[in-house]
Amino acid sequence: MGGRGGSNLAGVKDETIVALCDVHTTNLQTAAAKFPGAKLFRDFREMYATLKDSEFDAVVVSVPEHTHAFATLPALLRKKHVYCEKPLTRDVYEARVITEAARKAGVATQMGTQIHAGANYRRVVELIQGGAIGPVREAHVWVNRTWGWQSPEDAKIYDRVSTQERPKGADPVPPELDWDLWIGPAPFRPFNSIYIPGNKWYRWWDFGNGTMSDLGSHYNDLPFWALQLDAPLTVEASGPPPHPEIAPATMSATYHYGARGSRPPVKLVWYQGQMKPPAWTQKLIPQWPDGHLFIGDKGMLLSNYSKHVLLPEGEFANFTPPPKSIPDSLGHHQEWIHACKTGAPTTCGFDYSGPLTEANHLGNVAYRAGRKIEWNAKTMRIKNALEAERFLRRSYRDGWTLT
Numbered sequence: 001m002g003g004r005g006g007s008n009l010a011g012v013k014d015e016t017i018v019a020l021c022d023v024h025t026t027n028l029q030t031a032a033a034k035f036p037g038a039k040l041f042r043d044f045r046e047m048y049a050t051l052k053d054s055e056f057d058a059v060v061v062s063v064p065e066h067t068h069a070f071a072t073l074p075a076l077l078r079k080k081h082v083y084c085e086k087p088l089t090r091d092v093y094e095a096r097v098i099t100e101a102a103r104k105a106g107v108a109t110q111m112g113t114q115i116h117a118g119a120n121y122r123r124v125v126e127l128i129q130g131g132a133i134g135p136v137r138e139a140h141v142w143v144n145r146t147w148g149w150q151s152p153e154d155a156k157i158y159d160r161v162s163t164q165e166r167p168k169g170a171d172p173v174p175p176e177l178d179w180d181l182w183i184g185p186a187p188f189r190p191f192n193s194i195y196i197p198g199n200k201w202y203r204w205w206d207f208g209n210g211t212m213s214d215l216g217s218h219y220n221d222l223p224f225w226a227l228q229l230d231a232p233l234t235v236e237a238s239g240p241p242p243h244p245e246i247a248p249a250t251m252s253a254t255y256h257y258g259a260r261g262s263r264p265p266v267k268l269v270w271y272q273g274q275m276k277p278p279a280w281t282q283k284l285i286p287q288w289p290d291g292h293l294f295i296g297d298k299g300m301l302l303s304n305y306s307k308h309v310l311l312p313e314g315e316f317a318n319f320t321p322p323p324k325s326i327p328d329s330l331g332h333h334q335e336w337i338h339a340c341k342t343g344a345p346t347t348c349g350f351d352y353s354g355p356l357t358e359a360n361h362l363g364n365v366a367y368r369a370g371r372k373i374e375w376n377a378k379t380m381r382i383k384n385a386l387e388a389e390r391f392l393r394r395s396y397r398d399g400w401t402l403t
Contacts (some may be wrong), residue, residue, distance in 0.1 A: 002022075002024060002027040002030075002197070003197070003198055003199075004028070004062045004064075004085050004112070004314070005022065005027070005031075005062035005063075006031070007062075007064045008060050008083065008085065008112065008333070009034075009060070009062075010032060010242075011331075011332070011333030011334075012060060012083075012333055012337065013034070015058075015337065016312035017037075017038045018037075018038055018039065018051070018055055018056050019039045019040075019041060019047055019051060019055075019056065020032055020035065020038045020040055020041070020111045021040075021041040021042065021043070021044045021047045021309060023043075023177060023178040023181040023182045024176055024177050024178075025130075025176040025177075026176045028040060029307040030043070030223070032078070032353075035240075036051040038212075039051075041133070042178055042181060043178075043181055044063075044070075044071050045073075045074075048074045048075075048078075052267055053078060056080065056084065057080060057081060058080055058081035058083070058108075058340050058342065059071075059072075059075040059080055059083075060077075060082075060083045060084075061075075061083065061084040061085060062085050062112075063085075063132065063184075063209065063274045064159040064182075064201055064202075064207055065087055065090045065202070065207070065208050065209070065213070066090045066185065066186050066206065066207045066208065067090075067185065068084055068085065068088060068089050068090065068094075068098075069088075069089045069090065069094040069097060069098055069164065069184055069402055070097055070184065070400060070402060071084075072084050072088075072089075073098060073101055073402060073403075074095065074387070076098070076101040076102055076104075076105045076107065076109075077078075077101065077105070079105045079106070079107055079338070080105075081107045081108040081109065081336070081340040082102070082107065082108075082109050082110075083109070083110045083111075083112065083333070083336050084098075084109070084110075084111055084112065084350075085099070085111070085112040086111050086112045086113050086213075086214070086217035086218070086353070086357075087111075087209065087213040087214065087216075087217045087357045087360060087361075088111050088125050088350065088353050088354055088357040089210065089357060090207075090209065090394070091209075091361055091391075091392060091393050091394060091397075092358050092361045092362060092365065092380070092392045092393065093380070093392050093393030094393070094402065095354050095355075095357040095358045095361065096354070096356060096358065096380060097226070097402060098350055098402075099350050099351065099354030099355070100178040100360075101109050102349070102350035102351065103350075103351060107340075107359050108336060108339035108340045108343075108346060108349070109335035109349045109350040109351075109353075109385050110331070110332070110333075110335065110339070110344065110346045110347075110349060110353075111346065111348045111349075111350065111353035111356075111357070112348075113217050113218055113221050113332075113348050113353065114332045115127070115218050115221070115305055116221055116329075116332065116347055116348050117329035117330075117331060117332040117335065117347070118305065118306075118329075119149035119328060120303065120304075120305065120306055120307060120308060121221075121225070122220055122322070122324075122326040122328075122329075123308065123324075124222060124226060124292075124301065124303045124308050125222075125225055125226045125326060126321070126322050126324065126325055126326060127301060127308070127321065127322065128226040128227065128294055128296075128301065129226060129228075130322040131298075131322075132296075132298075132299070132301065132310060132319070132322070133294060133295075133296030133298050133299040133300060133301050133310065134202055134296040134297030134298035134299070135263065135264050135296060136226075136227060136263075136264075136294050136295065136296045137264050137265065137267070137268060137295065137296070137297070138266065138267045138268075138269075138295040139227065139266060139267070139268045139269070139293065139294050139295065140268075140269045140271070140279070140280075140292070140293040140295075141209065141216075141219045141220055141221075141222075141223060141268070141269070141270050141271070141290065141291075141292050142270075142271035142277060142280065142290060142291060143211060143215045143219055143271070143272050143273070143290045144273075144278050144289040145215060145272065145273070146159065146210050146249045146250060146273035146274060146292050147159045147160065147202075147203060147210070147211060147249055148203045148210045148211065148246060148248050148249035148250075148273075149163065149203070149240070149243045149246035149249060149251065150240075150248070151164075151248065151279065152164065152274075154249065155249075157356035158249065158273070159249065160200065161194055161200055161203075161247055163194060163203055164246075165245075165246075166189070166245055167190075167192040167194055167357070167378060169190075169192070170191055170192060171191055171192050171193050172191075172192045177191075177196075182196070183235050183397070184397075184400060185396040185397050185400035185402075186206040186207060186397065187206060187397060188195040188397065189206075195207070197346075199214070202247070203246050203247050204245060204246060204247070205240070205244075205245055205246070205247060205368075206245070208247070209247055209360075209361060209364050210247025210248065210249075210364070211249075211272045211273070211389055212247070212251065212253065212270070212272065212360055212361075212364050212367075213246070213357070213360045213361055213364065214362050215272070216270060217353075217356065217357065217360060218305075219290065219292065220268075220269075220270065220356065220359065220360055221348075221356060222292050222303065223268055223292060223294070224352075224354075224355075224356045224359070226272060226294070227257075227260075227266055227268075227294075227325045228260050228261075228263060229257050229260070229266075229268070229355075229359070229374065230257070230260065230355055230377075231257075231355060231358065231359065231377030232256060232257055232268075232359055232362060232375055233256050233257060233258050233374065233375065234255070234256045234298070234372055234374050234375065235253060235254070235362045235363055235365070235366040235372070235373050235375060236253070236254050236366050236371070236372035236373070236375065237251060237252060237253040237254070237363055237364075237366040237367035238251065238253075238275075238367075239251030239252060239275070239367060241370075242367055242368045242370065247364070248273070249272075249273045249274075249365070250272060250273030250274045250275055251271075251272055251273065251275065251367055252270060252271045252272070252275045253269070253270045253363030253364075253366060253367065254267065254268070254269045254270075255267070255268040255269070255270075255359065255363070256268075257363075265278055270363055275338075277293060277295055279293060280293075285300070285302055285311065286302065286305055286309070287373050288302065290303070290304050290305075291303060291304045299311060299312065299315060299316065329347070332348075335347065337351075358377075362375060364391070365382075365391040365392060367390070368388075368391050369382075369385055369387065369388035369391060371385055371388070372384075372385075373385050373388050380392065
């Protein structure tokens with residue numbers, strides 16, 4: 001109920017909150033004070049076993065990503081609406097499980113890519129799909145965040161923590177934290193303050209997938225939406241040699257997507273940390289620290305969370321944008337709540353955000369495998385690099401099953 005949990009709880013605070021669950025007692029009690037009628041739990045498995053179907057309609061999942069699927073699937077199997085923080089799951093296999101379970105359940109789902117509700121993304125989608133820059137055959141996405149495995153010197157400049165190897169020592173477990181429950185399905189390791197609070201944990205492969213899946217959920221969302229992407233055909237990555245336990249601070253991943261209807265094949269390149277697109281490093285475009293660059297047959301579109309511009313600006317000086325065709329959002333949480341109550345669609349339902357999550361994870365699969373991968377989305381096989389398939393899923397600790 002701290003961090004994202006607190007923010008998401010605030011987003012649904014006007015609904016009837018019947019249960020709260022958190023492995024951190026202080027956070028749980030703070031939330032309980034705001035909703036005194038709610039039942040309290042520390043283990044969501046116990047919560048699901050206790051609550052009757054008649055007692056709840058929907059679930060909001062805000063746990064760290066290595067536990068997302070385990071908290072989400074039981075709700076879907078009981079045909080309950082679900083809002084889950086991004087990324088939807090910790091790996092490709094789990095994303096497919098959740099996507100298919102949501103489809104069978106037929107309930108309202110939403111992944112927590114809150115920027116999707118912003119007006120700027122909608123205007124960019126209208127421009128791209130309206131043909132403002134012609135058919136798009138290439139797109140670049142970059143984020144300046146440089147968190148993860150890097151030298152101690154770089155970590156001091158760019159990161160919140162300096163992490164080169166797993167800590168050899170253990171710190172005392174805070175009395176308010178159930179560390180065993182926090183570890184959940186991941187392999188057990190002694191507590192160390194380098195893992196929590198907040199998003200320190202996302203650097204570790206056991207718990208997350210670094211910036212690729214975290215900010216990729218937000219930034220790759222725009223080309224995925226605007227270009228109507230689905231599953232990549234091939235993915236290759238570059239960066240420092242992969243660390244067995246820690247996601248990189250700096251890396252790049254190149255995706256090739258096939259034609260989609262009348263839309264041509266497209267190359268999408270992701271950059272994080274100290275890597276940037278050639279047009280950026282050559283100063284051919286404004287030096288925005290984070291952004292998207294769509295390259296079409298008739299021009300380019302540069303955007304970020306809050307603004308966009310058509311390039312070259314001189315050639316678009318008299319351009320008239322298309323009429324607004326995508327309605328303003330009710331708000332990311334409110335859109336989901338409205339869908340729960342009316343059956344209206346959401347914009348980041350798991351049918352959309354599941355494939356987006358898979359694609360982001362495949363960037364890390366290619367990076368960790370150290371080679372280009374050819375992806376068969378239907379069979380979920382990597383036909384040219386079977387050894388890379390070990391990164392598609394993981395084994396679970398005793399007591400944890402994804403069923």
